[in-house]
Amino acid sequence: MLNIEKYAAIDIGSNAIRLLIMTVTEYGNNPPHFKKTSLVRVPIRLGADVFLDGKISERNYLRMVDAMTAFRLLMKNHSVVRFRACATSAMREASNGAEIVKKIKEETDIAIELIDGSVEAELIASTDLQDLIDSEKTFLYVDVGGGSTEFTIFSNGHTVTSKSFQLGTVRILNDMVRESMWAEVEQWIKVNTHKYEKVSLIGSGGNINSIYTSSGKKLGKPLSYFFLSDYYEKLKSYTYHERIYELQMNADRADVIIPATRIYLSAMKWSRAKNIYVPKIGLADGIIKTMYNEKLKQN
Template sequence: MINIKTYAAIDIGSNAMRLLVLNIVEQQGKETQFNKSSLVRVPVRLGQDAFTVGEISDENIQRMIDAMTAFRLLMKVHKVEKYMACATSAMREANNNNEIVEIIEREAGIKIQIIDGKKEAAIIATSDLKEYISTDKTYLYVDVGGGSTEFSLFANGKIVASKSFKNGTVRMLNNMVNELVWTEIEKWIKTNTEPYENITMIGSGGNINKLFKMTGKQQDKPLSYLNLNAQYALLNSMTYDQRISELALNPDRADVIIPATKIYLNAMKWSGARHIYVPKIGLSDGIVKAMYYGRF
């Protein structure tokens, strides 16, 4: 006998908003399956407002209302039983965040939770990472967003350290990440990885997924530091328009992909990792798993 539940997660990030709908398949004696039914991404760059002006603009509030209304209707069509909407760095720092939460609930019927960096990292860690983590190896998990980057170190199959830094792609584009932040990240990575040998990196986020797709590699194969560095050099050699026309990157991806690559490369260099695996996981997946397993 199979039982199917439909859950959804809304990830309100600094560079885009996403709706993920998953069918959860339960069958006695078998492991629960989480099958993607739909994924919709809307390029509303809230971080551009929050990090430079300090609040979300009226224009982007209206875009949020429209997107959330669409998400609510899509969830209705998919017969979603349970959902959760989580907002991260941009909404955390916007001075008008509480007002926006009230407006979205009133106008679009979606209730938003603003989560801190620590909780964001914890939610991501509840996703399908266990499928990629061996208990006899050490992994540095890096999730790069528009406003922040979350780092988690896994040893013996468990998280031994985790930290969120205000070093995201939208911040970098606006020259809002100083050398002190980079120094803090370097120190944290080196201090926490120093007791371990042969660190392997796991990367998540839209940019690393796009970089991986561009290589044409199979999903279970990693990218080497040299692979990633070569892509970084290629991207830097092209103009913004060329990255859109020749690499078929979306306009809201063609700029942030360069600072994102820099973060991954530095994390690999400072941890000594020679390879990075790129599973298709992220905050949205973690939200659904956290709801299902009662971790909220």
């Protein structure tokens, strides 16, 4: 028996807001297939508001209403059966975050959950990495966002530990990350990876996806530490305007990509990882996988 349904996840981050629509196909007793049907990204940088002023501006609130209205219509046209909207670092730290959530529910009928860093890490960890990587190895999963970075250690196919740190690209751009935070992250990574002989990184987030695409690597093949280090130096050699024009980057990517690359390189150095895999999955994928698993439990 063939069953096809569409699920959607809305990821309200500090640098952008995304809508991921995924088609889930069930066929008899076979494992389900998850296929990305549509991904829409809107560059509403909430972190620039919240990390500097403590609240979401009226302008960005109105942009969020427009985005959620459009997302609602897209989900309707795709006949989405289940969806979930989650907001991360910027929204949960905004003094008017709860008020914005209430107003958006009234305006668009989309209920937004303000999730903390531990829930964010759990959702990311729920993604099915076994289809993409060798589950017999040890990996440090690094999901870099605008407001925070989530670190998860996988070994022999199981989650060992995870932690969220307020180390995000928008915070770094606005000089809001102290050296003590970098030291705290370094200590956590070293303590939790030292017992493993060999660790590889898994990179998640729009910035590492952009780097991976530009590398020309075939999906599944990792980037080396040396490649990423050379690319980092290349990025820094260009001005912001040159990165937009010469490297053809989006304006809201051309600035955050440098601090993001620094985070990945630092994580590789501290975990002694020589390679970073980029399976192009993240929070939105985890949200959808979690919804599907909840459906199975109900049936």
